[in-house]
Amino acid sequence: MIEQKDNRPHVVIIGGGFAGINAAKALAKAPVRVTVVDRKNHHTFQPLLYQVALAVLSPAEIASPIRTVLRKAGNIQVLLGEVTGFDLENKNVKIGTLDLPYDYLVVAAGATHAYFGHPEWEQIAPGLKTLEDATEIRRRVLLAFETAEREGLTQGQHPPLNFVVIGAGPTGVELAGAISDISRHYMEKDFRAIDPAGARILLLEGGPRVLPAFPDDLSASAEKQLTELGVEVRTCAMVTNLEPGWVTVGDERIPASVILWSAGVAASALGRMLTGQTDRAGRVLVESDLTVPGHPEVFVAGDLAAAKMGEGKFVPGVAPSAIQMGKFAARQITRSIEGQLREEFHYRDKGTLATIGRSKAVADLGRLHFSGYFAWLAWLFVHLLFLIGFRNRFMVMSEWAWDYITYNHSARLITDPIAGESAKSKGTS
Amino acid sequence: MIEQKDNRPHVVIIGGGFAGINAAKALAKAPVRVTVVDRKNHHTFQPLLYQVALAVLSPAEIASPIRTVLRKAGNIQVLLGEVTGFDLENKNVKIGTLDLPYDYLVVAAGATHAYFGHPEWEQIAPGLKTLEDATEIRRRVLLAFETAEREGLTQGQHPPLNFVVIGAGPTGVELAGAISDISRHYMEKDFRAIDPAGARILLLEGGPRVLPAFPDDLSASAEKQLTELGVEVRTCAMVTNLEPGWVTVGDERIPASVILWSAGVAASALGRMLTGQTDRAGRVLVESDLTVPGHPEVFVAGDLAAAKMGEGKFVPGVAPSAIQMGKFAARQITRSIEGQLREEFHYRDKGTLATIGRSKAVADLGRLHFSGYFAWLAWLFVHLLFLIGFRNRFMVMSEWAWDYITYNHSARLITDPIAGESAKSKGTS
Numbered sequence: 140m141i142e143q144k145d146n147r148p149h150v151v152i153i154g155g156g157f158a159g160i161n162a163a164k165a166l167a168k169a170p171v172r173v174t175v176v177d178r179k180n181h182h183t184f185q186p187l188l189y190q191v192a193l194a195v196l197s198p199a200e201i202a203s204p205i206r207t208v209l210r211k212a213g214n215i216q217v218l219l220g221e222v223t224g225f226d227l228e229n230k231n232v233k234i235g236t237l238d239l240p241y242d243y244l245v246v247a248a249g250a251t252h253a254y255f256g257h258p259e260w261e262q263i264a265p266g267l268k269t270l271e272d273a274t275e276i277r278r279r280v281l282l283a284f285e286t287a288e289r290e291g292l293t294q295g296q297h298p299p300l301n302f303v304v305i306g307a308g309p310t311g312v313e314l315a316g317a318i319s320d321i322s323r324h325y326m327e328k329d330f331r332a333i334d335p336a337g338a339r340i341l342l343l344e345g346g347p348r349v350l351p352a353f354p355d356d357l358s359a360s361a362e363k364q365l366t367e368l369g370v371e372v373r374t375c376a377m378v379t380n381l382e383p384g385w386v387t388v389g390d391e392r393i394p395a396s397v398i399l400w401s402a403g404v405a406a407s408a409l410g411r412m413l414t415g416q417t418d419r420a421g422r423v424l425v426e427s428d429l430t431v432p433g434h435p436e437v438f439v440a441g442d443l444a445a446a447k448m449g450e451g452k453f454v455p456g457v458a459p460s461a462i463q464m465g466k467f468a469a470r471q472i473t474r475s476i477e478g479q480l481r482e483e484f485h486y487r488d489k490g491t492l493a494t495i496g497r498s499k500a501v502a503d504l505g506r507l508h509f510s511g512y513f514a515w516l517a518w519l520f521v522h523l524l525f526l527i528g529f530r531n532r533f534m535v536m537s538e539w540a541w542d543y544i545t546y547n548h549s550a551r552l553i554t555d556p557i558a559g560e561s562a563k564s565k566g567t568s
Numbered sequence: 569m570i571e572q573k574d575n576r577p578h579v580v581i582i583g584g585g586f587a588g589i590n591a592a593k594a595l596a597k598a599p600v601r602v603t604v605v606d607r608k609n610h611h612t613f614q615p616l617l618y619q620v621a622l623a624v625l626s627p628a629e630i631a632s633p634i635r636t637v638l639r640k641a642g643n644i645q646v647l648l649g650e651v652t653g654f655d656l657e658n659k660n661v662k663i664g665t666l667d668l669p670y671d672y673l674v675v676a677a678g679a680t681h682a683y684f685g686h687p688e689w690e691q692i693a694p695g696l697k698t699l700e701d702a703t704e705i706r707r708r709v710l711l712a713f714e715t716a717e718r719e720g721l722t723q724g725q726h727p728p729l730n731f732v733v734i735g736a737g738p739t740g741v742e743l744a745g746a747i748s749d750i751s752r753h754y755m756e757k758d759f760r761a762i763d764p765a766g767a768r769i770l771l772l773e774g775g776p777r778v779l780p781a782f783p784d785d786l787s788a789s790a791e792k793q794l795t796e797l798g799v800e801v802r803t804c805a806m807v808t809n810l811e812p813g814w815v816t817v818g819d820e821r822i823p824a825s826v827i828l829w830s831a832g833v834a835a836s837a838l839g840r841m842l843t844g845q846t847d848r849a850g851r852v853l854v855e856s857d858l859t860v861p862g863h864p865e866v867f868v869a870g871d872l873a874a875a876k877m878g879e880g881k882f883v884p885g886v887a888p889s890a891i892q893m894g895k896f897a898a899r900q901i902t903r904s905i906e907g908q909l910r911e912e913f914h915y916r917d918k919g920t921l922a923t924i925g926r927s928k929a930v931a932d933l934g935r936l937h938f939s940g941y942f943a944w945l946a947w948l949f950v951h952l953l954f955l956i957g958f959r960n961r962f963m964v965m966s967e968w969a970w971d972y973i974t975y976n977h978s979a980r981l982i983t984d985p986i987a988g989e990s991a992k993s994k995g996t997s
Contacts, residue, residue, distance in 0.1 A: 174721075180714060180982045197626040204980045206758040216721055216760045219714040237722055270981065285609060285648040292603075292645055293666050329635040331645040537966065551633045552699065553609045 147172050147214070148242035150472060151232055153222055153409065155182045155205040157458050158247035158441030160527070161465030167212035169473045171243075176234060178221045180204050183270055184526050186458060187535070189310060191273035193280065193317035194551040195542060198270045200534050203527055222248070225413050227434055243436050243472045246413055246423075247465060250442035250456060253403030253420065260381045264400035267310055276399060280318065281553050283396040284326060284335060291332025300338040303386045303395040305378050306402030307344035308351065309493045312361060314399055315342040316496030319368040324497070325551075340369065341395075343376040343388060345402065350493055350501065352455065357501040360510040364499040378402070404456065406443050413437070418445045422453075428481040429468055435481070438471070440464035446484055454486040458525070463487065492518045497543075576601050576643075577671035579901060580661055582651055582838065584611045584634040586887050587676035587870030589956070590894030596641035598902045600672075605663060607650045609633050612699055613955050615887055616964070618739060620702035622709065622746035623980040624971060627699045629963050632956055651677070654842050656863055672865050672901045675842055675852075676894060679871035679885060682832030682849065689810045693829035696739055705828060709747065710982050712825040713755060713764060720761025729767040732815045732824040734807055735831030736773035737780065738922045741790060743828055744771040745925030748797040753926070754980075769798065770824075772805040772817060774831065779922055779930065781884065786930040789939040793928040807831070833885065835872050842866070847874045851882075857910040858897055864910070867900070869893035875913055883915040887954070892916065921947045926972075 148171045152159045155177035166173050184201040191198055206217040224233035225244075232239040252266035265275050283300060290297035300322075304315045318340050326335035342349070342365065348358040349365065349372060362372050373388070380387035386395050406421035414431050416424045422445035423431060429444060431437040441461035446454040454460045467484050474481065490504035492514065500514035519539065526532050577600045581588045584606035595602050610631040619625040635646040653662035654673075661668040681695035694704050712729060719726035729751075733744045747769050755764035771778070771794065777787040778794065778801060791801050802817070809816035815824050835850035843860050845853045851874035852860060858873060860866040870890035875883040883889045896913050903910065919933035921943065929943035948968065955961050 180710065180980075197628040199626040199981055202981050204758070207980065210757045216717075218718055218721060219711075220718060239722075281609065282648075288645075289647055289649060292647060293668075328639045329633070533970075534963070534966065537963065541962075551609075551636065552628055552631050 145172055148472075148476060149174065149240065150243045150245065151176065151239055151241035152245045152247065153177075153232070154247035154249055154407075154441070154443075155179070155208075155217075156185070156247060156249050156441060157461035158249075158465035158468075159245065160205070160208060161462045162245050162247065162438075162440060162469045163209055163212070163215055163465075165466045165469030166472065167209075167215065169214075169469070170476060171214065171472065173212075173215040174218055174239065174241075175205060175209065175215060176218045176220055176222060176232070176239070177205055178219070179269075180206070180219055181270075182208055182527060184531075185268070186522055187526070188267050188270070188273050189313040189317055191270065192267055192276040192314065193321050194277055195317070196535060196538055198274065200531055200538065201526065202270060203531065208527055222409055222412075225409075227413075227431075227437060230436070241436075243438070243475075245438045245440055245465070245468050245472075246409060246443060247439070247441040247461070248407035248409040248443050250404045250406050252400060253405035254400070255403055257381070260400070263381045263383055264305060264398040266400040267314065276314075277551075278553050279397045280321070281551060284322075284330065284333065285553075287333045287396070288330050291330075297333055298396075299394070300333070300335075301341065301393070301395045302338060302397050302399070303341045303343065303393060304399045304401065305343050305386070306400065307342050307346075307349035307372070307374070308401055311342060311344070311399075311401035312349060312365065312493060312495055314401060315340055315365060315370045316368055316494070316499065319370050320496050323369060336369075339371065341371045341373065341393065343378060343386070344372070344374045345377045347374050349374065353491065353493065353501060353503050354508060357503055357508050357510065361493065361495055361501050364495045364501075364510065368496045368499065404442070410439070410443050413439070420445075427483040428471055429464060429484050430471075435475075438468035440468045446486070448486060454484075457491065459489060460486050492521060494518045574601055577901075577905060578603065578669065579672045579674065580605065580668055580670035581674045581676065582606075582661070583676035583678055583836075583870070583872075584608070584637075584646075585614070585676060585678050585870060586890035587678075587894035587897075588674065589634070589637060590891045591674050591676065591867075591869060591898045592638055592641070592644055592894075594895045594898030595901065596638075596644065598643075598898070599905060600643065600901065602641070602644040603647055603668065603670075604634060604638065604644060605647045605649055605651060605661070605668070606634055607648070608698075609635070609648055610699070611637055611956060613960075614697070615951055616955070617696050617699070617702050618742040618746055620699065621696055621705040621743065622750050623706055624746070625964060625967055627703070629960055629967065630955065631699060632960065637956055651838060651841075654838075656842070656860070656866060659865070670865075672867070672904075674867045674869055674894070674897050674901075675838060675872060676868070676870040676890070677836035677838040677872050679833045679835050681829060682834035683829070684832055686810070689829070692810045692812055693734060693827040695829040696743065705743075706980075707982050708826045709750070710980060713751075713759065713762065714982075716762045716825070717759050720759075726762055727825075728823070729762070729764075730770065730822070730824045731767060731826050731828070732770045732772065732822060733828045733830065734772050734815070735829065736771050736775075736778035736801070736803070737830055740771060740773070740828075740830035741778060741794065741922060741924055743830060744769055744794060744799045745797055745923070745928065748799050749925050752798060765798075768800065770800045770802065770822065772807060772815070773801070773803045774806045776803050778803065782920065782922065782930060782932050783937060786932055786937050786939065790922065790924055790930050793924045793930075793939065797925045797928065833871070839868070839872050842868070849874075856912040857900055858893060858913050859900075859910075864904075867897035869897050875915070877915060883913075886920065888918060889915050921950060923947045 150173045152175045181202040187201040190196040220234040254260045287297040322335040322338040386393045410423045423439040442456040494500040500518045502514040579602045581604045613630040616630040638644045649663040683689045716726040751764040751767040815822045839852045852868040871885040923929040929947045931943040
């Protein structure tokens with residue numbers, strides 16, 4: 140293998156999300172060589188995924204090829220591949236038939252959706268973690284309008300348009316708010332037989348309030364802002380069953396044109412592949428320096444890590460903590476090489492923002508809580524700032540400005556490779 | 569049905585391509601009501617599809633929802649659906665179980681790929697007609713580089729990168745030139761183990777020269793410009809067999825990392841569904857007013873129409889002729905309603921442009937032929953001008969400027985819903 144000619148320690152980073160990319164960047168000038176492994180060729184800016192799902196942005200505007208993000212670092216190489224196992228004793232990562240030896244390992248494979256023991260619900264109610272998820276959600280939402288229009292035109296009436304979002308964390312709130320935006324502002328002039336603004340949007344939350352990770356007053360404000368957007372919020376509403384077109388809450392069976400899932404997160408299966416010491420969600424219970432117990436050369440960072448914050452609390456699975464963990468792991472690797480002792484990881488909470496819809500958001504900056512237009516501006520600003528790549532920042536800003544002024548979503552395309560494939564031979568239009 | 573309450577004549581337009589959209593727009597103020605039917609929800613600006621395939625542009629930048637393009641025309645409705653049959657006697661279009669009655673019909677269902685009796689080649693060598701085709705080609709081209717890099721990093725060597733484009737019409741020339749651009753200019757800093765500029769690009773043409781529809785001198789110039797870009801051009805090279813990874817030309821079996829098809833066009837199957845009077849490619853042999861013989865209320869426009877130009881020649885299947893045909897059909901419908909006689913369709917050839925690569929193109933403006941930088945500028949200008957939607961024009965212009973200055977393609981994402989789906993449960997990165 141090529142790398143063995145090189146005497147510098149080899150750092151393998153699994154995952155090109157916030158944690159992985161930031162770990163790699165922090166090692167760009169360290170006396171190591173780095174291999175970043177990901178199943179996908181791109182880093183995705185997950186906080187804006189819902190805008191791809193609701194047709195505001197295009198996939199390319201919130202994602203960049205990982206090798207382009209890291210192109211300037213000559214000591215970093217990128218490998219497209221899927222990890223299939225770890226051999227911690229021999230310091231080896233298995234990628235299919237390939238063995239990748241390491242001196243230091245950073246596992247930052249992130250999280251996926253959890254359906255609470257109902258994997259069959261995933262087809263019925265997609266969640267939002269990847270670009271593919273986002274285009275699938277976009278397809279379902281836009282097709283619901285198209286189907287209703289078609290029935291309205293041809294039958295003179297159509298079944299009600301019901302969108303049900305399950306789980307009122309930040310993603311659920313964003314999705315519900317964005318469906319309201321798209322149906323109330325962007326679609327109204329496009330249809331003849333249906334009134335998109337008449338769409339019913341239901342946000343179901345199992346707990347007692349929306350945005351449960353936020354302080355009480357901001358949860359209340361978020362619920363009020365959602366209601367102003369026409370979103371029906373139901374708290375303490377536990378979903379007991381899902382079927383295509385139907386959501387059951389307790390005894391009530393609610394019809395649904397589209398069902399979206401943002402109710403649960405599970406760690407990547409790589410956590411359990413790595414060690415037996417995981418929590419119920421599959422996150423790895425790490426030491427204070429983010430390493431796997433007994434393996435000071437193996438770090439876990441980002442959503443896959445269960446890192447204690449004291450008082451039985453864990454570091455939250457948000458972008459800033461993933462960035463901090465990635466940089467921290469890189470720094471510990473450099474310190475080890477220089478013969479220095481390890482540090483303890485401390486999460487610095489710089490505040491949390493959640494957007495709800497056009498001009499609506501909440502901001503929790505510790506003692507300072509605010510809502511509405513200024514929270515929304517702060518959200519826009521922070522997200523533009525952290526978006527990777529100047530070009531993306533410029534394009535997204537242009538899209539947002541265009542959108543805000545013209546009420547015209549740009550990316551309202553339904554692409555369906557499977558339908559496209561089967562219909563191709565028929566050759567219509 | 570709702571429409572039957574309306575006494576205005578009903579015009580049904582099948583297909584939202586250049587011909588269909590232009591026919592609909594030309595009827596926006598006519599005393600008719602119009603229904604546009606398409607399998608897809610978007611109009612695609614086909615001349616720029618190859619830029620989506622080669623990761624310069626995003627799908628949303630060259631496509632717009634049909635209902636948004638036509639939103640201002642209150643007499644036009646849009647129906648997402650696939651035509652399954654025609655009943656010309658009873659003036660009815662069948663869309664699955666739905667019957668759509670018409671007074672006038674415009675069929676503009678376009679064309680698809682022809683594999684000369686080898687439908688199994690389609691999987692091996694995709695063509696470029698839809699956004700789905702473009703993202704599939706992008707996926708294959710980018711994956712070829714990723715696979716080579718991976719083998720280079722892990723095995724110390726990789727099989728040669730061979731791209732084979734079959735058919736040297738405008739699309740084949742664009743694809744070959746764009747692969748050269750991407751490998752020679754845009755990728756070189758991103759890889760460690762491979763030299764993207766070393767990729768071999770082979771353009772195979774069955775006939776004696778590239779761009780056969782252009783005059784001899786421009787074909788020669790195009791071939792020279794392609795050679796300057798590092799594309800190997802082989803004319804009189806008839807492909808006799810395709811297998812995954814291999815192209816056979818006569819007795820020679822050429823290895824190929826990616827095979828792309830731009831060698832044949834067949835009319836949509838709707839042509840033969842409409843009438844028995846079609847040519848070998850399935851195009852409808854229309855009267856001089858573009859109607860189906862015996863059915864003055866049924867027009868065929870765009871690539872699906874075989875319209876005579878005199879001397880046994882037919883109107884070429886290009887965007888300007890589709891636009892002219894669509895407008896012409898709309899005008900004849902208005903004239904019929906006003907009791908005027910039909911006109912004869914005459915194609916006005918305003919010249920043809922073909923782009924080859926960065927700063928390279930050919931232009932045929934009748935007596936005036938030119939090549940190179942100015943032909944390329946003309947191509948850029950004309951394509952921006954005809955792109956539908958001011959927003960798209962602005963975004964595409966921004967992308968091109970960014971691209972030209974920074975040599976940085978923006979849309980280099982591999983999205984693969986199927987792989988994404990199956991891998992989701994494994995939950996890595």
